Amino acid sequence: MKLIIIVIEDDDTPALIRKLTEQGYRSTKLASTGGFLLQGNTTLLVGVEDEHVDPVLDIIRQTCVRRKKLLPHVASEIPTAINLPVEVEVGGAIVFVVDVQQFHEM
Amino acid sequence: MKLIIIVIEDDDTPALIRKLTEQGYRSTKLASTGGFLLQGNTTLLVGVEDEHVDPVLDIIRQTCVRRKKLLPHVASEIPTAINLPVEVEVGGAIVFVVDVQQFHEM
Amino acid sequence: MKLIIIVIEDDDTPALIRKLTEQGYRSTKLASTGGFLLQGNTTLLVGVEDEHVDPVLDIIRQTCVRRKKLLPHVASEIPTAINLPVEVEVGGAIVFVVDVQQFHEM
Ligand SMILES: Nc1ncnc2c1ncn2[C@@H]1O[C@@H]2COP(=O)(O)O[C@H]3[C@@H](O)[C@H](n4cnc5c(N)ncnc54)O[C@@H]3COP(=O)(O)O[C@H]2[C@H]1O
Ligand SMILES: Nc1ncnc2c1ncn2[C@@H]1O[C@@H]2COP(=O)(O)O[C@H]3[C@@H](O)[C@H](n4cnc5c(N)ncnc54)O[C@@H]3COP(=O)(O)O[C@H]2[C@H]1O
Numbered sequence A, B, C: 001m002k003l004i005i006i007v008i009e010d011d012d013t014p015a016l017i018r019k020l021t022e023q024g025y026r027s028t029k030l031a032s033t034g035g036f037l038l039q040g041n042t043t044l045l046v047g048v049e050d051e052h053v054d055p056v057l058d059i060i061r062q063t064c065v066r067r068k069k070l071l072p073h074v075a076s077e078i079p080t081a082i083n084l085p086v087e088v089e090v091g092g093a094i095v096f097v098v099d100v101q102q103f104h105e106m
């Protein structure tokens, strides 16, 4: 058994939990905060049998992968003739896989 | 040393913490949410010497075991002559025991 | 790779996160509650390469060490001639170092 500890953005959390649940994987969500940006994010605990670690990593990779997103131009003080959209990076996941010595469902 | 990670219902949390403290076991409580029901629950961290894992598991088993509870009949739209109480399942605990390489009290 | 799980007082948290970030260490903060005093505290997750465990423990030891603090005398019901300051213990850190089988930045 392994415990997978996943830190993801709040926006990606509902989709990841839904995909995990559809595949029969159980999870527990903890509200957390990033140490650098000091912004809210999500820490997810997913306990799985060893042979399910790779399929879960695949689900995370598909749902939370880092990607560029075009945001409508954020109005600045200086009126500019061309309001080009702004490209920002979103998503991403930090994943720790930890060994579980004992697992009990009481 | 082991770190015991326990996911339990909010209602069982005060009793479990009290029982653990009475036996001299220390704990840290984290507010969490279940991935399936999306309802609040509790994740408890309990760090213990290896020989105390089994006694702690016994305390969890006694305090949080799954049980049936009779709830007064929840009034439904259709008035029924017989207001039988409704039986629901409560309690339960999901427990991960993880090995601790180093423990420090600074 | 190791995951360092640190329980500290809320007051010491900003200084510890700042010191860790300055040294290039990343962290995730979880709001928690102590099982004995039932007061809010902080649980910090810090994932580091094995050779960085000791330097991180040093940073914790310097930032969160238990220390005596003089608090201005808390006015009591009985007016006393001498308002001596009260000495209380603050700080301290409880640290669990756990082995990480796999680490992924997606
Ligand atoms: N080794 C580790 N141990 C424990 N938790 C970890 C961790 N690595 C990452 N995290 C967690 O994952 C969040 C996202 O990290 P990511 O590397 O994708 O995205 C990071 C990274 O791209 C950047 N960043 C973080 N620290 C940085 C630094 N010292 N210098 C430059 N950029 C940094 O800022 C983003 C947000 O960081 P933030 O700390 O707010 O939020 C982090 C933190 O909560
Ligand atoms: N895919 C599914 N299909 C049918 N029924 C499902 C289901 N997923 C969960 N359930 C049922 O719903 C209860 C609440 O699940 P929830 O995910 O909200 O709340 C869970 C979750 O927060 C945590 N948990 C359970 N297994 C976990 C695991 N392997 N990894 C991480 N957290 C787990 O413990 C809480 C209680 O779990 P417990 O098993 O006692 O009770 C579960 C289980 O009886």
Ligand SMILES: Nc1ncnc2c1ncn2[C@@H]1O[C@@H]2COP(=O)(O)O[C@H]3[C@@H](O)[C@H](n4cnc5c(N)ncnc54)O[C@@H]3COP(=O)(O)O[C@H]2[C@H]1O
Pocket: B021, B024, B025, B026, B027, B028, B029, B045, B046, B047, B048, B105, C007, C008, C033, C034, C035, C036, C037, C038, C039, C041, C091, C092, C093, C094
């Ligand atoms: N049964 C008892 N009898 C007498 N005094 C007691 C006691 N339990 C705790 N204390 C004292 O109260 C302080 C706060 O404990 P609390 O459980 O609220 O807050 C704790 C708890 O959240 C966490 N913690 C400590 N040991 C732990 C363990 N083995 N497992 C999980 N969490 C632990 O670290 C916080 C600070 O612990 P720290 O040892 O520095 O400081 C402890 C300790 O000095």
